[in-house]
Amino acid sequence: MKAQVYRGAQQLCFEDVERPELKMGDVLVRTISTGLAPQDVDRSLSKVGEFPRIFGREIVGKIAEVGEGVEDWQVGQRVAVRSRVPCLQCDDCIDRRFSACTSYRRHTTTAGFFPAGGGFAEFVRVPRYLVERGGLWAIPSSVSWEQALFLDPVQRCLGAIDRANLHPGQIVWILGAGSLGSILALVLKHFGIRTAITDLNPDRLDRARDLNAGAVIPSVYDDMHTKIQAFTDGRGSDAAILTFPTRYSIHHAIDGTRRGGQLALICDDPFDRMQTIDPCLFSRRELSLTAGFTLDVRQRSLAEELICSRHLPFEQSISHRYSLEDLPIAIERASSEEADTVKIAIYPQSE
Numbered sequence: 036m037k038a039q040v041y042r043g044a045q046q047l048c049f050e051d052v053e054r055p056e057l058k059m060g061d062v063l064v065r066t067i068s069t070g071l072a073p074q075d076v077d078r079s080l081s082k083v084g085e086f087p088r089i090f091g092r093e094i095v096g097k098i099a100e101v102g103e104g105v106e107d108w109q110v111g112q113r114v115a116v117r118s119r120v121p122c123l124q125c126d127d128c129i130d131r132r133f134s135a136c137t138s139y140r141r142h143t144t145t146a147g148f149f150p151a152g153g154g155f156a157e158f159v160r161v162p163r164y165l166v167e168r169g170g171l172w173a174i175p176s177s178v179s180w181e182q183a184l185f186l187d188p189v190q191r192c193l194g195a196i197d198r199a200n201l202h203p204g205q206i207v208w209i210l211g212a213g214s215l216g217s218i219l220a221l222v223l224k225h226f227g228i229r230t231a232i233t234d235l236n237p238d239r240l241d242r243a244r245d246l247n248a249g250a251v252i253p254s255v256y257d258d259m260h261t262k263i264q265a266f267t268d269g270r271g272s273d274a275a276i277l278t279f280p281t282r283y284s285i286h287h288a289i290d291g292t293r294r295g296g297q298l299a300l301i302c303d304d305p306f307d308r309m310q311t312i313d314p315c316l317f318s319r320r321e322l323s324l325t326a327g328f329t330l331d332v333r334q335r336s337l338a339e340e341l342i343c344s345r346h347l348p349f350e351q352s353i354s355h356r357y358s359l360e361d362l363p364i365a366i367e368r369a370s371s372e373e374a375d376t377v378k379i380a381i382y383p384q385s386e
C-alpha cells in the first residue's frame with residue numbers, strides 16, 4: 036500500500052509499505068480521508084524522537100478486515116477513529132488528566148513502524164486496546180465523510196471548553212481563525228457563548244465570517260487587544276483561547292482579557308515562536324491558565340451528538356483537499372506565513 040513515511044524533519048517520502056497485519060481483536064480500516072491536524076504539520080517539519088513514522092490521526096474510512104475475536108464490527112462499515120483512549124483506572128485518569136495516562140500515550144493507531152496515527156496511508160490498524168474502549172465510531176448514514184472527520188478535534192475542543200469552565204453569557208476571544216478556531220467558534224455559539232475571533236489573514240477571516248459563528252475582527256499584530264477591549268466596551272474578554280502560536284499572542288491575550296479572566300492554551304509549538312512571559316502577570320491580574328488538548332473521554336457522546344447536528348457545519352471549514360501523494364504540498368501550504376488554509380483534508384483512497 037502507499038504511505039507518506041516521515042524519515043526526519045521535512046522528509047516525507049511517498050512509499051510502498053506493507054499493509055498492517057492484524058492481531059487478535061484488531062480492526063483494519065481502509066482510509067478514505069484524514070484531517071491534517073496542526074500537530075501533524077508541526078511534527079512533519081520538526082525532529083521527533085524515533086523515525087520512520089506515519090502520522091495522521093483524524094481518520095475516517097471503511098472497515099476492510101476484522102481480527103479474530105472481533106464481533107461488534109463488520110467489514111464495510113463506515114467508521115471514524117479516535118486515535119487515543121485513556122484507561123480510566125490509573126491515578127491520572129481518576130484526576131481527569133487523560134493525556135498523562137500511560138495507556139493513553141502508549142496505544143494508538145498505526146500503519147506501520149513506530150505507532151504515530153497512521154492516517155497518511157491507505158490502510159490503518161486500530162489496535163484491540165482502542166477497539167474495545169470506544170476507539171471506533173460507526174458513522175450514521177446521514178453524516179458525510181467530511182463532517183465525521185471532525186470527531187477527534189471536536190472532542191478535544193469540548194475538553195478544552197470544559198476545563199476552562201466557560202458558560203453562557205460570557206465573551207470568549209479566539210486567537211486564530213484556523214481549523215481549531217473555527218470549530219471552537221461554532222461549538223461556543225451552540226452553547227450560547229459570544230465569540231470574537233481575530234486572525235492576521237484576511238482569507239481565513241472571510242471563511243470564519245461565512246461560518247457565522249461570532250464577531251470577526253480584522254486586526255494587525257499591534258491592535259489585537261485594543262480591538263477586543265473596544266468590542267467588549269472596555270471590559271475585556273472573559274476568556275481568551277490561543278489556537279495558534281505567534282510571537283506576541285500570549286501578551287495580547289493577557290492585555291485583552293479582563294481581570295479575573297481566563298486564558299486557555301490549546302496549541303503546541305516545537306519552533307519556540309511564542310515569547311516568554313512574566314508569570315507574575317497572572318497573579319497581578321488574577322488570571323487563570325488552562326492548557327492541554329487531550330481527547331477528553333467524558334466528551335465522547337457529546338462530540339458524536341454535535342457531529343450529527345445539522346446546525347454545526349464543521350465540514351464547511353474545509354478549505355483545501357489533497358491526495359495522499361500531495362501531502363507535502365498541503366503541509367507547506369498550511370505552514371506558510373501567509374497561510375490561507377483553515378482545514379485541510381487528505382484523501383488516501385477514493386470511496
Ligand SMILES: [Zn+2]
Pocket residue numbers: 121122123124125126127128136137138139
Ligand atoms: Zn489511565
